[in-house]
Structure formats: C-alpha cells, structure tokens
Amino acid sequence: MKAFVLERYGKKSALRLAEMPTPELHDDEVLVEVHAAGLNLLDSKIRDGEFKLILPYRLPLVLGHDVAGVIVKVGRRVRQFELGDEVYARVDDFRIGTFAQFVPVKEASLALKPAGLTMEEAASIPLVGLTAWQALVARADLKKGQKVFIQAGSGGVGTFAIQLAKHLGATVATTTSTANLALVKSLGADVAIDYKTQDFEDVLRDYDVVLNSQDGKTLEKSLRVLKSGGKLISISGPPDPEFGKQIAAPGFVKLVMRLLSSGIRRKARGRGVGYSFLFMKASGSQLREITRLIEAGVIRPVIDRIFPFESTNEALAYVQAGRAKGKVVVKIK
Numbered sequence: 223m224k225a226f227v228l229e230r231y232g233k234k235s236a237l238r239l240a241e242m243p244t245p246e247l248h249d250d251e252v253l254v255e256v257h258a259a260g261l262n263l264l265d266s267k268i269r270d271g272e273f274k275l276i277l278p279y280r281l282p283l284v285l286g287h288d289v290a291g292v293i294v295k296v297g298r299r300v301r302q303f304e305l306g307d308e309v310y311a312r313v314d315d316f317r318i319g320t321f322a323q324f325v326p327v328k329e330a331s332l333a334l335k336p337a338g339l340t341m342e343e344a345a346s347i348p349l350v351g352l353t354a355w356q357a358l359v360a361r362a363d364l365k366k367g368q369k370v371f372i373q374a375g376s377g378g379v380g381t382f383a384i385q386l387a388k389h390l391g392a393t394v395a396t397t398t399s400t401a402n403l404a405l406v407k408s409l410g411a412d413v414a415i416d417y418k419t420q421d422f423e424d425v426l427r428d429y430d431v432v433l434n435s436q437d438g439k440t441l442e443k444s445l446r447v448l449k450s451g452g453k454l455i456s457i458s459g460p461p462d463p464e465f466g467k468q469i470a471a472p473g474f475v476k477l478v479m480r481l482l483s484s485g486i487r488r489k490a491r492g493r494g495v496g497y498s499f500l501f502m503k504a505s506g507s508q509l510r511e512i513t514r515l516i517e518a519g520v521i522r523p524v525i526d527r528i529f530p531f532e533s534t535n536e537a538l539a540y541v542q543a544g545r546a547k548g549k550v551v552v553k554i555k
C-alpha cells in the first residue's frame with residue numbers, strides 16, 4: 223500500500239511517500255480502506271519529536287490519527303462490524319497510521335460513519351470531537367447554566383467544543399482573531415473575544431470551566447477568570463502526575479511531569495481551582511454519542527481545506543502554521 227512515512231524525527235523532516243506492507247490485522251481489529259484522513263497538530267508534533275517522552279514511537283512510522291473509510295477485512299473476534307461498513311475513528315496510540323491506503327482499527331475504537339456526512343467530513347471529527355467530549359462531558363461534567371471558556375474557538379477543537387458546550391446548555395465564551403469572529407458566533411459562542419484587540423481576562427469573570435489549548439501565559443491568566451471550585455482543563459500541557467499514572471509512564475517521566483506542572487498546580491490550589499491535563503483517547507462508544515449529535519443536526523463539521531493525498535506534507539505544514547479555520551483533511555480515495 224502507499225503510505226506517508228516518518229523516517230527521522232525533526233522539524234524539517236518531510237514524510238516520504240513510500241510503498242509499505244499492509245499492516246497485519248489483530249483479532250480484535252478491522253482493516254479499513256482509508257478514504258479520508260484528518261490531520262491534527264499531534265501529527266506534526268510527533269514528526270518534530272516533541273512527543274518522544276509520552277509516545278515513544280520507533281521509526282519508520284506511518285503518521286495519522288483520524289480516519290474515515292470502508293471495512294475490507296474483519297478480525298476473528300470482531301462482533302459489531304462487517305465487511306463494507308462505512309466507519310470512522312481516532313485510531314489507538316501505538317497503532318496509528320491513517321496517512322495510508324489501509325489502516326487496522328480496534329473494534330472498541332470504531333463507530334459507523336454518521337449518515338449524511340462525506341468521508342472527508344467524517345474524517346475531520348474523531349480526534350477533536352473526542353477531545354471536546356472527554357474535556358467537557360467526561361472530565362468537567364459541564365451542566366446547563368454553567369459558563370465555559372473555550373480558547374481558540376475557530377480551531378479544530380474549538381469549532382467542535384463550542385457546539386458541544388452549547389448543546390449541553392452552557393454559556394460559551396471563546397477567543398479568536400477578528401477575521402473569525404463571525405465563524406465562532408455562527409457556531410453558537412455567546413461571548414466572542416477578539417484576542418487582537420481585547421484581553422479575555424478583562425472580560426470574563428467567575429467561569430466554571432476553562433478549556434485551555436494555548437501557551438503557559440494563557441494558562442496562568444485562565445486561572446483568574448475561574449470561580450473558586452472551577453476547573454482548568456488543559457490540552458496543551460503541562461502534563462500532571464495523574465496523567466503520568468494513567469499512561470503508566472516510567473518513573474523519570476512521571477517526575478518530569480510532576481515538575482513541569484508543579485507551578486500551575488500550586489497556583490490553582492491557591493485559588494481553589496482544579497487543574498488537570500487531558501490527553502484524549504480513542505473511544506468507539508463516545509464516538510457513537512458524537513454520531514448521534516451529528517445526525518440530529520446538533521453538531522456540524524467545519525472544514526477549512528481538503529488536500530489530495532500526494533500533498534500530505536503541504537497539508538501538515540498548513541495545520542502547523544496555526545491558522546486553520548476548523549479542520550484540514552487529506553482525500554485518499
């Protein structure tokens with residue numbers, strides 16, 4: 223099969239389009255013929271070598287976490303899916319590789335593609351949709367009437383999270399640049415802050431939840447917009463000791479995580495706020511919940527650009543530039 227392969231970690235490392243063996247299928251997996259693959263900053267961060275401690279991959283490696291496609295082979299222990307099913311998924315860590323013609327996917331991580339979505343639209347959803355779900359539903363338990371601040375509302379995570387938070391009945395504030403104010407409002411944001419002209423700290427007070435996806439300075443400022451008892455959930459770091467436990471990291475990695483997050487954890491404690499780092503996981507059952515919301519018209523995909531498969535490196539560079547409005551996808555079939 224054709225696949226985009228990472229041969230060497232590094233900021234300037236282009237992925238190489240190569241002929242690779244189709245991966246062996248495990249009994250609890252299906253083989254998906256990839257029609258479209260969604261791109262995420264995680265792909266470019268792994269390529270750059272930024273995730274070596276958390277995800278110590280051995281090279282060569284086929285990158286890509288999001289897939290939409292058709293099942294062409296079914297493992298012996300798979301019960302819920304059959305040949306020909308149209309499916310989508312965020313594939314599991316250490317089993318990634320959607321920038322390819324075929325990818326094996328664990329049954330437990332898979333869901334049927336939402337009816338009415340194209341393959342490209344479906345491939346844009348899993349990683350960011352599950353991130354928003356795991357932050358706002360599973361971790362924050364966001365309730366009707368609460369206030370949530372979702373940073374970078376025009377990005378992949380933001381465009382999904384705003385719609386999900388509105389569905390949960392929350393008041394939603396977000397940040398974006400001037401050009402994207404109309405987009406975030408169209409997704410349901412109640413308070414849209416133009417970060418070019420306004421400081422969110424001057425506008426927001428007594429929030430219940432912040433979904434942080436930006437730098438350390440923004441993280442610290444976020445503490446000050448939360449009410450006592452509020453939750454600061456960061457998806458852009460720093461990782462905390464609880465996360466180290468979750469991934470059963472080696473002792474020295476756990477120590478690094480403890481040290482990296484000690485400052486923000488101390489400041490959060492001082493303000494009576496909970497700090498936690500979230501690293502999203504594959505989940506077929508949560509993806510099915512997301513499918514229901516998409517099919518009910520509650521959440522729509524927001525796609526910025528679709529690149530042809532051959533242009534996967536250009537697509538990654540576009541994502542890495544940090545200006546995407548919603549999601550970027552490569553079309554493979």
Ligand SMILES: NC(=O)c1ccc[n+]([C@@H]2O[C@H](COP(=O)([O-])OP(=O)(O)OC[C@H]3O[C@@H](n4cnc5c(N)ncnc54)[C@H](OP(=O)(O)O)[C@@H]3O)[C@@H](O)[C@H]2O)c1
Nearest residue numbers: 263353374376377378379399435457500501502544545546
């Ligand atoms: N831990 C996890 O499980 C997890 C999961 C998903 C993502 N993440 C991380 O979360 C971050 C966001 O991911 P993403 O996929 O949503 O990124 P993305 O789609 O690439 O974000 C691009 C968007 O960010 C906006 N933006 C850039 N600077 C901003 C700022 N200072 N304030 C507000 N908005 C700003 C841009 O809007 P303008 O052009 O208007 O500036 C653009 O629309 C990344 O660091 C990613 O690695 C973590």
